[in-house]
Amino acid sequence: MPHNVKVVSLVSIGQHPKSGRARRGEQDGRAVELGLKLAGESLQMVHAGDDSEEALRSYLGMGLKGMTVLKQPTTGDAIPALAEYLSDNRPDIVLTGVRAESGEASGMTPFMLAEKLGWPLVTRIADIGKIENGEAEILQALPRGQRRAIKVRLPFVASVDLAADAARQSAFGPARRATIDGADAANVEDSVRTSWEEAPARKRPKRLKVVKAKTAADRFKAATAKSSGDGGKVLKKESAQEKAKAVFDLLVEEGVLR
Numbered sequence: 001m002p003h004n005v006k007v008v009s010l011v012s013i014g015q016h017p018k019s020g021r022a023r024r025g026e027q028d029g030r031a032v033e034l035g036l037k038l039a040g041e042s043l044q045m046v047h048a049g050d051d052s053e054e055a056l057r058s059y060l061g062m063g064l065k066g067m068t069v070l071k072q073p074t075t076g077d078a079i080p081a082l083a084e085y086l087s088d089n090r091p092d093i094v095l096t097g098v099r100a101e102s103g104e105a106s107g108m109t110p111f112m113l114a115e116k117l118g119w120p121l122v123t124r125i126a127d128i129g130k131i132e133n134g135e136a137e138i139l140q141a142l143p144r145g146q147r148r149a150i151k152v153r154l155p156f157v158a159s160v161d162l163a164a165d166a167a168r169q170s171a172f173g174p175a176r177r178a179t180i181d182g183a184d185a186a187n188v189e190d191s192v193r194t195s196w197e198e199a200p201a202r203k204r205p206k207r208l209k210v211v212k213a214k215t216a217a218d219r220f221k222a223a224t225a226k227s228s229g230d231g232g233k234v235l236k237k238e239s240a241q242e243k244a245k246a247v248f249d250l251l252v253e254e255g256v257l258r
Helices: 026-042 054-060 078-089 109-119 172-177 216-222 240-254
Strands: 005-011 013-015 021-026 043-048 066-071 093-097 121-132 135-140 147-151 154-161 179-183
Touching: 005 026, 005 135, 013 026, 013 054, 021 026, 021 054, 021 093, 026 054, 026 093, 026 121, 026 154, 043 054, 043 078, 054 066, 054 172, 054 179, 066 078, 078 109, 078 154, 093 135, 109 154, 121 147, 147 154
Parallel strands: 005 043, 005 093, 043 066, 066 179, 093 154, 121 154
Antiparallel strands: 013 021, 121 135, 135 147
């Protein structure tokens, strides 16, 4: 049963981890799913960027009749445009993913929006329960499957964790029939990003072998067991240069350095 609250879900263009093709973002899709649970068809979905991106249709296929796109160039800073839109529309709850899958993907968007709006921010939420008397009961996701129940006053910004309910399947027909309304917005160039140089990620260095113990007994055994290595040596009286060379040679031998 949707609550009588005004909810805005902010979405970005996702990127498939294998093929690199544009898609619906995994975390943003969960933010839309939670928004539909709270507000139903009255949920507002907003994207800052290019209104011709076909990947946006996959969000609309979740059951929404339309969305708003704040037109931004590739070099534009989305934060001023989003902050201006939210200030004008005054929603009760703003939902985002933890971080985008393309672009900067810094995860700073909800933090910067909350700072500009002067609203509280709740990170990595799994669900929003009862909302009454201007207050929402939130279930926050913690490491190792733990959960924490907290209460937050409206309005607020929340980033949705992968622990939240998965996004429903996107239907092709409704996605094509839905409308994307492009709106002019504040156009501020992201001067910091323009100075960056993008390059393919380098392969991470090989890690040294780490003993993985599941129980306390296994960890104690690993800590007290005699080393089985036969190629090691103890350096005590050697100079600092000789010790450094020995460490360097070991890292090269293990494949950590090339």
